[in-house]
Amino acid sequence: MRSLKTKREFFASKPGFVLAAAGSAVGLGNMWRFSYQASEGGGAAFVCLYLLMTILIGLPIMVSELLIGRTTRRSPIDAYQSLGGRVWSVMGLIAVLTPIVILSYFSVITGWVIRYGLDAFSGFSANPGQHFAAVSEGWSAAGFHFIAMGVTVAIVIFGVRRGIERASIILMPLLLTLLIAFAVWTATLDGAMEGYRFYLSPSLAELANPTVIRQAAAQAFLSLSVGMGVMITYGSYIDKEHDLIAEGAVITMLDFSVAFIGGLVVFPLIFALGLSATVGESTVGALFISLPAAFQELGAVGQVTGFLFFAALLLAGLTSAISLLEVAVSSLVDRFRMKRVTAVSIAASAATVFGLIPALDQEMLGLMDKIASEFLVVAGALASLVLARRVLSDSGDALRQGEGRSSSHITPVALVLIRYVAPAVVGIILVLALADLFL
Numbered sequence: 101m102r103s104l105k106t107k108r109e110f111f112a113s114k115p116g117f118v119l120a121a122a123g124s125a126v127g128l129g130n131m132w133r134f135s136y137q138a139s140e141g142g143g144a145a146f147v148c149l150y151l152l153m154t155i156l157i158g159l160p161i162m163v164s165e166l167l168i169g170r171t172t173r174r175s176p177i178d179a180y181q182s183l184g185g186r187v188w189s190v191m192g193l194i195a196v197l198t199p200i201v202i203l204s205y206f207s208v209i210t211g212w213v214i215r216y217g218l219d220a221f222s223g224f225s226a227n228p229g230q231h232f233a234a235v236s237e238g239w240s241a242a243g244f245h246f247i248a249m250g251v252t253v254a255i256v257i258f259g260v261r262r263g264i265e266r267a268s269i270i271l272m273p274l275l276l277t278l279l280i281a282f283a284v285w286t287a288t289l290d291g292a293m294e295g296y297r298f299y300l301s302p303s304l305a306e307l308a309n310p311t312v313i314r315q316a317a318a319q320a321f322l323s324l325s326v327g328m329g330v331m332i333t334y335g336s337y338i339d340k341e342h343d344l345i346a347e348g349a350v351i352t353m354l355d356f357s358v359a360f361i362g363g364l365v366v367f368p369l370i371f372a373l374g375l376s377a378t379v380g381e382s383t384v385g386a387l388f389i390s391l392p393a394a395f396q397e398l399g400a401v402g403q404v405t406g407f408l409f410f411a412a413l414l415l416a417g418l419t420s421a422i423s424l425l426e427v428a429v430s431s432l433v434d435r436f437r438m439k440r441v442t443a444v445s446i447a448a449s450a451a452t453v454f455g456l457i458p459a460l461d462q463e464m465l466g467l468m469d470k471i472a473s474e475f476l477v478v479a480g481a482l483a484s485l486v487l488a489r490r491v492l493s494d495s496g497d498a499l500r501q502g503e504g505r506s507s508s509h510i511t512p513v514a515l516v517l518i519r520y521v522a523p524a525v526v527g528i529i530l531v532l533a534l535a536d537l538f539l
């Protein structure tokens with residue numbers, strides 16, 4: 101994505117767009133958040149519901165947002181207003197606030213990633229649970245949060261994001277390769293089977309648990325970077341040649357694969373290395389406790405692969421953080437006619453200060469994550485679906501632009517999902533979340 105200017109630029113190529121959108125989607129959400137949510141949500145039931153939500157609801161939301169962006173050629177705030185009228189400018193507030201809140205605690209976790217990457221040099225701690233507790237909360241965590249925010253801001257201000265994007269073209273496949281290699285290795289460990297059972301074999305009762313359904317939906321949306329204006333912004337940079345369904349499906353598949361393969365590493369590890377209790381106690385620490393334990397087990401090889409893993413994860417996290425900052429900034433520029441530098445300073449300062457809360461208190465991190473993903477993102481997703489109906493005629497012409505042969509017979513299904521199924525499901529999820537909060 102290029103920075104927002106009055107004259108709209110376009111992505112140079114289809115792969116360029118897909119990679120940029122996948123760069124936003126694939127990040128800490130896939131690794132850190134997915135593993136902790138899946139371990140809290142009962143494992144396999146969560147994973148099944150997450151897959152269902154990703155394909156049936158998340159992908160239609162992504163296509164809707166790309167469509168809104170492509171049709172209106174505006175940034176989220178103006179797109180909402182131009183399609184919905186003045187009342188919708190309230191959504192503008194959410195469009196600024198949500199990315200800032202998410203950026204604030206994602207930056208804290210990016211700080212953990214930097215810290216763990218450095219730890220690789222000195223060897224990972226023999227007691228991963230204790231190490232995580234020591235580095236993930238307090239002033240040292242705050243220090244690494246400042247570093248992570250500093251790097252994000254520097255990339256956005258100095259416009260070196262092309263370099264970052266080029267680096268991630270190499271490092272994203274590296275992340276996937278490392279994950280696959282680790283998944284093969286963890287399969288050979290004694291006790292791995294128990295991990296697979298937890299991760300892959302759901303109990304029917306849990307599949308119907310409304311809390312798990314809600315959490316799986318929130319994970320799907322957050323992980324796909326929908327419900328927050330990023331995909332509207334990206335959509336405003338592409339033209340009619342793009343097949344939104346096919347390209348959206350590629351982004352979705354990449355995003356799901358990284359999370360799913362990550363789980364194939366994390367869960368066998370947790371069981372094989374006897375870490376269930378430690379992971380259970382820390383809640384948000386599943387990834388950061390299980391992986392270093394494996395690197396530690398692998399000796400020198402673990403030090404090198406551990407460093408590479410955290411370096412790749414850092415890049416994946418940075419490409420998401422940049423897109424979060426960019427949406428907040430583009431909304432501030434459009435709505436308040438701010439200069440770009442002023443908008444970056446305000447958004448980044450707010451995220452840095454907010455970030456002190458989750459850096460110093462891990463319970464607050466969990467709470468902020470819950471509010472952002474289960475309420476704000478879901479509300480944003482619902483707004484996109486409602487507004488997409490205004491762009492789509494009964495024949496779905498706007499969606500048909502650019503459609504390929506393979507997606508032409510899927511378009512009618514997509515139309516039904518976007519117009520009826522997804523809004524109904526997302527509406528119910530939002531009501532359930534509010535009921536859970538107030539009742």
Ligand code: PFF
Nearest residue numbers: 125127128129323325330420
């Ligand atoms: N999708 C990102 C992840 O899974 O890490 C997080 C994210 C980035 C959410 C950008 C929203 C966003 F706008």
